[in-house]
């Protein structure tokens with residue numbers, strides 16, 4: 001079967017995007033998802049996103065990590081907004097559905113501003129921090145993060161028994177200024193470091209901003225720059241959390257699969 005697809009990237013986190021409003025893609029065929037995301041035998045991507053119609057929202061995004069597992073993907077959601085605008089499904093504003101619930105987003109040129117779900121709070125974990133921002137994130141502060149052994153240390157924490165069986169994503173964060181950090185991420189479901197992780201930089205920004213008393217954090221990742229602004233709530237959690245950054249269509253293609 002010939003499949004048309006588009007390739008998008010959001011700060012180096014890259015995705016196969018499929019307009020599946022006719023619901024022809026079998027979302028239970030995880031081997032197909034894995035093949036399409038395979039960087040040697042398929043298109044190659046950190047994840048795959050289906051755009052589908054939904055009675056109550058402008059669209060629904062169904063996200064798969066490269067291994068076929070599902071979770072909320074912040075960079076993928078930003079790319080889904082840009083793709084839906086390209087398809088003519090939306091204009092600049094949207095209200096769409098993802099696995100963790102409804103989201104609003106605003107498209108401003110090549111930047112997408114995404115409203116994340118509320119966050120219950122920050123937990124202590126293994127001497128570090130844990131925050132769930134639609135997907136689970138372990139946050140460790142380190143020095144010289146550019147030289148840090150992200151793959152080995154990230155994999156070890158991701159598979160630590162304390163996170164079994166679901167596991168977690170792992171973010172290594174270096175403070176640059178009170179309102180600026182550098183973040184590198186080992187991603188569950190990709191089982192490797194990715195060039196950026198939207199839900200991950202959101203988690204890092206919430207922890208760091210709480211420590212430095214800032215509610216707007218600039219984030220540099222290997223793949224580019226993002227920013228996160230948020231409001232603490234009265235019960236130790238966070239709301240009005242906006243993840244802002246670029247989303248780009250890189251190419252389109254057809255593949256027989």
Ligand SMILES: N[C@H](CCC[C@H](N)C(=O)O)C(=O)O
Pocket residue numbers: 013046065069070071072073074075076135136169187188189190196197198199200
């Ligand atoms: N790997 C993550 C999902 C994708 C997160 C990341 N790509 C993002 O931009 O949020 C997980 O399994 O929880």
